[in-house]
Amino acid sequence: MPHQAPYLAVADALRVRVLAGEWEIGRRLPSRARLAEEYGVGRNVMQRAVDRLIIEGLLEGRAGSGTYVRTPRERLRMVRSWHREHRGSLALSGREERGRAAAWDAHSLVRVPAPEAIAERLALAPGDLCVNTQYEFLADGQPVQLSDSWEPLAVTDGTPVVLPERGPLAGKGVVERMRSIGVVVETVVEVPRPARAGRAEANLLGIGVGDLVLRIERTIYDTGGRPVETADIVIPDVRREVVYEFAVDVRP
Numbered sequence: 001m002p003h004q005a006p007y008l009a010v011a012d013a014l015r016v017r018v019l020a021g022e023w024e025i026g027r028r029l030p031s032r033a034r035l036a037e038e039y040g041v042g043r044n045v046m047q048r049a050v051d052r053l054i055i056e057g058l059l060e061g062r063a064g065s066g067t068y069v070r071t072p073r074e075r076l077r078m079v080r081s082w083h084r085e086h087r088g089s090l091a092l093s094g095r096e097e098r099g100r101a102a103a104w105d106a107h108s109l110v111r112v113p114a115p116e117a118i119a120e121r122l123a124l125a126p127g128d129l130c131v132n133t134q135y136e137f138l139a140d141g142q143p144v145q146l147s148d149s150w151e152p153l154a155v156t157d158g159t160p161v162v163l164p165e166r167g168p169l170a171g172k173g174v175v176e177r178m179r180s181i182g183v184v185v186e187t188v189v190e191v192p193r194p195a196r197a198g199r200a201e202a203n204l205l206g207i208g209v210g211d212l213v214l215r216i217e218r219t220i221y222d223t224g225g226r227p228v229e230t231a232d233i234v235i236p237d238v239r240r241e242v243v244y245e246f247a248v249d250v251r252p
Contacts, residue, residue: 007048
């Protein structure tokens, strides 16, 4: 049987002590050097063990101060359910959620050349023009989700819905906006991937650099299979548990 990595064994031992209340919430732990000496391991092993407990949300590091027992935070459920969705970018079930996003900030740029990766997702040539909209969703004044949305300008150019958050259907979401110009959405594809927050994301979400986030690559297609929008959605793992809900097709 393979042996457990040393840092995992140390993390397990520290976790037991933290959960047993050896150090009270808000209390600073002994230095990592002292803990490394206590457990007879190198500082790198102790660093990895502590980092693991920080990722799990048991501890928090404070720059220039040390490592502290973190105040427990409630992790609310986010239900992604396209058949219930009204906004086209944040799918939440009000029946099952508390702390749901009630406001958002958005900033759109028109005639932005599509980067290569975005062009591939939208079946465009690199450099084809798009509308790029950056979203920050808020719940109780706290940021809970980011979204970086791209729509091909060729689809909406010259229409009243070229800007997602302006015009007669401002804030109504991709489905309703596209329907108003004769484009019927049929399929949504989401690819979720765990990741770590970069500095810009951490600043916007109020979390630590390197904290766990869920990145969702979402692309929306019309009835002809044409991509009409793609977005990169970022959700802080410490605040949200993401659950997918699907409608059942009862047709024979």
